[in-house]
Amino acid sequence: MNYKNKILATAPMMDWTDRHCRVFHRLLAPHARLYTEMVHANAVVLGNRERLLGFDPVEHPVALQLGGSEPQALAQAARIGAEWGYDEVNLNCGCPSDRVQAGRFGACLMREPALVADCVAAMIAAAAVDGRTVPVTVKCRLGVDDEHDYERFRGFVDTVAAAGCGTFVVHARNAWLQGLSPKENREIPPLRYEWAWRLKRERPDLRVLVNGGVAAPDQAQAQLRHVDGVMLGRAAYHDPYLLHRLEVDLYGGELRGRGELLRALRPYVEAQLARGVALKHITRHVLGLFHGQPGGRAFRQVLSEGAHRPGAGWALVEQALAATAAQRRAAA
Incomplete structure (x- = not known):
């Protein structure tokens, strides 16, 4: 199978995927798409932009992940991200932490697809800078709590896609908003990759990436038979050489020590x-x-x-x- 058109990405991870981490990951995987830590839209608009948004040119292609639920603030932050040179702006609809829920963003937004669509539409309109339009993407879960309805998941995607989003990074688990810590939310809810695979079959014009539980080259290749890309999180951080092995497996080149x-x-x-x-x-x-x-x-x-x-x-x-x-x- 030809993997050269497939996407290898590293997940946005709070306190981990800062600019130093991303430069290191770029050396390991020259073709990977790197994601920042999640930054709240209000912080981007009002905060220290060099500290929050600064990155080294070697990091390209690099995506800025935003948190928030107010279309106007997200639009401002998306425009700023585009002006800073990011290659993609990603909206977080998957984080289950209590702090995120209290701010009405992250995974709880999966219950408000119309609001997410409004946010995405505003971000896309704002992210046209200097003759280029920076893509706006969404990272989401399969659902929240005990929702186990594929049609509801696909309905969320369809609503957001209708607003102009063409790429979805699917963490292939539910997010439990009560009773599980963020760490437990990455491990306890069962993985259902088949939902992401089905979404790609039924919506072939969308770009679908899978996140969650991928920790070896053969697992990544198994996913890429069904979807457009894989995103690695903690596996790539705790075993960064895995990124290099995947780079060589997918895109060629020599395995370096x-x-x-x-x-x-x-x-x-x-x-x-x-x-x-x-x-x-x-x-x-x-x-x-x-x-x-x-x-x-x-x-x-x-x-x-x-x-x-x-x-x-x-x-x-x-x-x-x-x-x-x-x-x-x-x-x-």
């Missing part, structure tokens, strides 16, 4: 250190690079214990790689 990939990050790390960024803010995203490998524990230990110290620099990364190599030799 973990150490080689990490050393390619050195110019970025040193540039950030020169700007006053502490090493710990970058290396926390690479701790899983040797996940499941001999020496992986030593790698994590050296970085975790040393990266927070004043003056920590690239030499610590080399020290971590050396400790890993020593353990690998001892285990051989």
Whole structure:
């Protein structure tokens, strides 16, 4: 099967997929679509935009994920995102946290498809900047709480698609708004990939990506036989080399070693250190690079214990790689 037209994406993850994480993921997967952490529309409009929206040019293609439920605020934020150069603006209709529900956005919006359609229409109209229209997409669940009606899910998609949204990232579980933590909401509600597959069959003009539970190359390839793309979340964060394996499997190229990939990050790390960024803010995203490998524990230990110290620099990364190599030799 030809996967070159398929999409590999990393999920928006609060406190994780910041700009340093995304630059690292870009080195691992040159073709992947990277998503920011969710940012509330009001924060984009009123807050520190460099801190909230700034990104390195190497991150392209990169998508800005917005939270909110007010069409006017979302439209303003979408326009700002387009002006900052984002390649996509994504509306969060899937987060189940209490804080998100209290603000009437995230997964609870699946109960208000007409409102989501209004938001999307306003965002699309606002995201036309400098002769280009930045695509507006939606990330959603299958439903909320004990709703197990495929027709209702498809009705949500149809209503939002009629407003101009052509791409849906489907986290293939329900979101339980009461009784489950966000972590439990990622694990306990059963996965129903067949709903996303059916949606793609019945709405072939829509672009459908699947998110949830994909943690190995063969699982990703199984999804891509049915849909247009896969989005990896915590699997890609805790085992980032998985992203690189998928990049090579889907798009070709040579599989590079973990150490080689990490050393390619050195110019970025040193540039950030020169700007006053502490090493710990970058290396926390690479701790899983040797996940499941001999020496992986030593790698994590050296970085975790040393990266927070004043003056920590690239030499610590080399020290971590050396400790890993020593353990690998001892285990051989």
